[in-house]
Amino acid sequence: MDQAALATGTPKGPWGSVAPAAPACSLTEVMSEQLARQLDEENNLLPSLSDPAADLLSEEVPDTASDLMLAQMLQLQFDRECDDQLRREERKFNGDSKVSISFENYRMVHPYEDSDSSEDEVDWQDTRHDPYKAEKPQATPRKGFTGKGKNITTKHDEETCGRKNTARMDNFAPEVLVGDGLGMDLKLSNQVFNSLKQHCYSEQRRSARLHEKKEHSTAEQAVDPRTRLLMYKMVNAGVLENINGCISTGKESVVFHADGGSLEEQPVPDEVVLKVFKTTLNEFKNRDRYIKDDYRFKDRFSKLNPRKIIRLWAEKEMHNLSRMKRAEIPCPEVVLLKKHILVMSFIGKDHVPAPKLKDAMLDSDDMKAAYCQVLHIMQQMYRECHLVHADLSEYNMLWHQGKVWLIDVSQSVEPTHPHGLEFLFRDCRNVSTFFQKRGVTEALGVYDLFNAVSGLNIPVGAEDEFMAQIVALEKRNEDHVQRRGKKSFPASLEDGGPPLKPDADD
Numbered sequence: 001m002d003q004a005a006l007a008t009g010t011p012k013g014p015w016g017s018v019a020p021a022a023p024a025c026s027l028t029e030v031m032s033e034q035l036a037r038q039l040d041e042e043n044n045l046l047p048s049l050s051d052p053a054a055d056l057l058s059e060e061v062p063d064t065a066s067d068l069m070l071a072q073m074l075q076l077q078f079d080r081e082c083d084d085q086l087r088r089e090e091r092k093f094n095g096d097s098k099v100s101i102s103f104e105n106y107r108m109v110h111p112y113e114d115s116d117s118s119e120d121e122v123d124w125q126d127t128r129h130d131p132y133k134a135e136k137p138q139a140t141p142r143k144g145f146t147g148k149g150k151n152i153t154t155k156h157d158e159e160t161c162g163r164k165n166t167a168r169m170d171n172f173a174p175e176v177l178v179g180d181g182l183g184m185d186l187k188l189s190n191q192v193f194n195s196l197k198q199h200c201y202s203e204q205r206r207s208a209r210l211h212e213k214k215e216h217s218t219a220e221q222a223v224d225p226r227t228r229l230l231m232y233k234m235v236n237a238g239v240l241e242n243i244n245g246c247i248s249t250g251k252e253s254v255v256f257h258a259d260g261g262s263l264e265e266q267p268v269p270d271e272v273v274l275k276v277f278k279t280t281l282n283e284f285k286n287r288d289r290y291i292k293d294d295y296r297f298k299d300r301f302s303k304l305n306p307r308k309i310i311r312l313w314a315e316k317e318m319h320n321l322s323r324m325k326r327a328e329i330p331c332p333e334v335v336l337l338k339k340h341i342l343v344m345s346f347i348g349k350d351h352v353p354a355p356k357l358k359d360a361m362l363d364s365d366d367m368k369a370a371y372c373q374v375l376h377i378m379q380q381m382y383r384e385c386h387l388v389h390a391d392l393s394e395y396n397m398l399w400h401q402g403k404v405w406l407i408d409v410s411q412s413v414e415p416t417h418p419h420g421l422e423f424l425f426r427d428c429r430n431v432s433t434f435f436q437k438r439g440v441t442e443a444l445g446v447y448d449l450f451n452a453v454s455g456l457n458i459p460v461g462a463e464d465e466f467m468a469q470i471v472a473l474e475k476r477n478e479d480h481v482q483r484r485g486k487k488s489f490p491a492s493l494e495d496g497g498p499p500l501k502p503d504a505d506d
């Protein structure tokens with residue numbers, strides 16, 4: 001390359017000099033230039049459409065530049081219309097009635113809007129006094145009345161009480177919407193107030209219970225992790241093949257269907273149920289009297305914590321079922337007891353539980369046969385097992401293979417229980433009412449049934465007298481037991497106490 005060519009920067013080829021290249025230009029620049037030109041043209045084509053809109057947006061209504069402001073303004077307009085509508089409804093609702101109801105609380109209150117319906121223009125948020133809130137009623141002085149002579153108003157005055165009750169609604173839980181009772185000068189009678197209060201408390205308790213249930217239970221309902229572990233162990237040990245599903249969830253227990261496995265010492269039926277006594281709920285508290293006065297369990301009861309007491313229920317059901325089985329009363333057969341879970345034979349077939357007597361569709365012959373059988377079972381239970389079912393009804397009797405089967409005997413007690421005869425009377429009432437309603441003409445009335453089961457010949461007369469006799473007998477029996485000592489009927493002594501005779505003690 002020669003010197004001249006180098007100095008000018010122009011390469012000199014062997015065929016002559018090359019013309020200088022045009023300055024480089026990027027693709028982006030080309031594109032943006034094109035776009036600008038295109039937009040310009042479009043603008044020129046549509047001048048009448050774009051201009052006024054731009055003016056409107058940018059100059060004449062500067063507020064609307066902000067989306068938030070725009071939304072607020074629209075909301076305001078909407079609320080105004082709502083308020084107008086409310087006002088019209090309020091006028092229509094009240095008409096010219098003397099008592100009027102205000103819809104003020106439903107109106108929208110906007111922080112920056114001047115209310116056009118309210119007369120007080122105070123910004124009450126900043127004052128101690130809230131004009132929308134009515135004064136609380138004045139408390140009655142300690143002496144219990146105000147005024148003098150004829151004008152005395154006592155604290156029991158209906159109006160004063162009513163207003164006070166309305167004010168006391170303020171104390172209900174925050175989630176209870178009590179409205180503006182004071183503003184309306186509402187006077188709640190004691191009766192209404194008390195039932196509202198009761199309702200609020202029970203709602204609170206219910207929601208607490210739901211919460212508790214959620215925490216302690218699983219999808220299988222009220223089966224806490226300990227129980228699940230126990231159930232799992234039973235399957236693991238081969239006692240059960242499978243736990244299939246829940247048959248029933250009652251207040252005190254959950255019943256599951258399971259396929260039986262095998263146990264070393266005894267055969268396990270193909271189909272079994274697991275009755276899981278609930279450990280989380282306190283319903284058992286109500287039933288303490290069935291167990292703490294039962295001589296078989298009395299001594300142990302006082303020493304146990306609530307969880308263990310629930311195990312006693314399962315144990316009690318097991319003992320009672322065993323006694324009944326020995327007397328050949330149709331009832332589930334006990335397979336296994338593990339803490340608060342009782343495994344027993346399934347009354348039913350192919351996963352379908354036998355219907356309760358209340359649901360069973362029996363013809364009149366079967367119904368009559370069922371009655372005769374129930375009478376016989378009650379007598380057997382009383383005389384041979386020394387037991388009173390204590391929750392006998394069409395709900396705890398199943399109809400299976402053409403006969404009645406008795407279940408749910410965890411609360412069954414001996415006739416010598418301090419309330420045993422009252423429980424028997426209640427059972428008799430349930431049985432008698434059920435069969436009489438189902439058209440069994442042979443069904444004995446409650447008094448005759450009681451005598452037929454117990455062998456006590458209490459004169460049949462007015463219910464009061466009959467009950468008085470029953471209670472007197474229970475008292476006499478209790479004294480008798482006390483004299484013989486509390487431990488006369490230990491749990492292991494399966495044949496329990498002597499059958500009651502009216503004059504046994506005389």
Ligand code: ADP
Binds near residue numbers: 354
């Ligand atoms: P609860 O104390 O909750 O009433 P139950 O012993 O009465 O407990 O059982 C509740 C329900 O479970 C019964 O009404 C019945 O339908 C079913 N059940 C209980 N035990 C058996 C069983 N051995 N075989 C078939 N179903 C049963």
Ligand code: MG
Binds near residue numbers: 250395396408
């Ligand atoms: Mg039951």
